[in-house]
Amino acid sequence: MAGPLQGIVVLDLSRILAGPWATQVLADYGAVVLKVEHPQGGDDTRKWGPPYLTDTSGRATRESAYYLSANRGKRSLAIDFSQPEGQSLVRRLADQADVLVENFKVGGLARYGLGYDQLSAANPRLVYLSISAFGQDGPDAAKPGYDAMIQGMGGLMSLTGVADGEPGAGPQKVGVAVADLMCGMYAVSAILAALIERERSGRGQYIDLSLLDTQVAWLANQNLNYLVSGQPPSRQGTAHPNIVPYQAFQTADGYLMLAVGNDAQFERFCAAAGAPQLAQDAGFRSNEQRVAHRAALVPQVAALLRTRTTRDWLAALEAAQVPCGPINDLAQVFAEPQVRHRGLRMDLPHPTAGSTPGVRNPVRFSRTAIEYERAPPPLGADTRDELRQRLGLDDALLAELAARRVIA
Numbered sequence: 001m002a003g004p005l006q007g008i009v010v011l012d013l014s015r016i017l018a019g020p021w022a023t024q025v026l027a028d029y030g031a032v033v034l035k036v037e038h039p040q041g042g043d044d045t046r047k048w049g050p051p052y053l054t055d056t057s058g059r060a061t062r063e064s065a066y067y068l069s070a071n072r073g074k075r076s077l078a079i080d081f082s083q084p085e086g087q088s089l090v091r092r093l094a095d096q097a098d099v100l101v102e103n104f105k106v107g108g109l110a111r112y113g114l115g116y117d118q119l120s121a122a123n124p125r126l127v128y129l130s131i132s133a134f135g136q137d138g139p140d141a142a143k144p145g146y147d148a149m150i151q152g153m154g155g156l157m158s159l160t161g162v163a164d165g166e167p168g169a170g171p172q173k174v175g176v177a178v179a180d181l182m183c184g185m186y187a188v189s190a191i192l193a194a195l196i197e198r199e200r201s202g203r204g205q206y207i208d209l210s211l212l213d214t215q216v217a218w219l220a221n222q223n224l225n226y227l228v229s230g231q232p233p234s235r236q237g238t239a240h241p242n243i244v245p246y247q248a249f250q251t252a253d254g255y256l257m258l259a260v261g262n263d264a265q266f267e268r269f270c271a272a273a274g275a276p277q278l279a280q281d282a283g284f285r286s287n288e289q290r291v292a293h294r295a296a297l298v299p300q301v302a303a304l305l306r307t308r309t310t311r312d313w314l315a316a317l318e319a320a321q322v323p324c325g326p327i328n329d330l331a332q333v334f335a336e337p338q339v340r341h342r343g344l345r346m347d348l349p350h351p352t353a354g355s356t357p358g359v360r361n362p363v364r365f366s367r368t369a370i371e372y373e374r375a376p377p378p379l380g381a382d383t384r385d386e387l388r389q390r391l392g393l394d395d396a397l398l399a400e401l402a403a404r405r406v407i408a
Contacts, residue, residue: 014102016043183215254309380407
């Protein structure tokens with residue numbers, strides 16, 4: 001069977017990462033995603049390289065690895081909607097769409113006649129989602145914003161990095177654009193919720209989603225640590241604020257991540273490490289005591305971990321049913337037997353490169369399986385086919401629009 005969103009049409013007016021990540025997930029789930037891009041250059045991330053995909057002769061294409069990461073399964077329509085003819089084309093596509101996703105500045109699309117009020121008047125079933133840095137209202141609504149500044153402003157960087165007073169101390173951003181990615185995932189769930197509600201009401205609705213709101217919302221236990229205690233959490237490197245020992249430790253030949261989640265696991269860890277007395281120490285018997293006496297316990301655990309190799313520890317702790325794992329680089333990740341077994345790396349046919357690598361969606365449906373058929377498209381690859389099929393434009397009109405640079 002086709003994916004669970006078969007028959008849903010998504011008009012994607014977003015670019016960079018948060019919106020494209022959301023629409024890629026919707027495409028994975030079986031929706032038809034029409035990615036509308038400006039004919040000159042398209043999505044900014046097409047040029048965010050190197051590295052770039054290379055064609056069959058080894059020359060760089062116009063698709064960066066960054067762009068490839070978030071645009072699988074889509075159709076690219078190169079339409080300049082700053083021109084009236086382009087606006088008309090997008091409006092006609094929106095009339096047929098179930099969902100529209102955009103991330104222009106607040107009010108940016110309304111001046112082209114493509115705002116929610118304008119489009120929903122013709123298509124009241126439209127689910128229209130706007131992604132912005134700060135939301136559609138408030139003192140910062142008109143300001144632009146990117147992931148890194150939102151990680152800082154939204155508190156994540158205050159929690160990420162080496163603790164004050166230690167070598168290398170200071171705030172750090174996360175190694176991927178998590179503010180964008182989490183906003184994209186919230187967008188997916190919001191869209192699906194609105195589509196389900198539409199089945200009852202027959203009406204679409206407007207969804208206002210911001211990077212800052214989502215960044216603050218998903219700080220989870222750290223938010224509540226502050227709201228309950230009144231004390232802002234501090235950076236603790238790889239350590240966990242509420243569980244000890246739960247952090248990266250150096251071994252005789254590398255590092256591992258130790259994740260002791262309860263008192264029984266701590267007792268088994270101490271036995272496996274040849275230090276059962278630690279589990280009986282009055283200061284370490286419960287997690288609450290271990291958190292209170294973190295400064296005394298962690299150096300003792302660190303000294304134990306340095307006595308054996310990472311491989312030895314992984315084997316011993318796995319046998320003792322103590323959660324731990326290696327700290328892999330990406331070459332090691334994709335070489336992991338479990339990652340290979342699950343088939344997370346995949347390749348899709350590409351019109352100029354022959355094929356392009358990608359990473360599978362982690363969701364696995366039992367009946368409506370995800371089918372990966374489309375590589376991230378070259379700019380404008382589907383413009384004429386889609387406008388011909390969906391809007392009934394003939395070749396003469398398409399050629400005229402191309403000559404006037406309305407489409408490409």
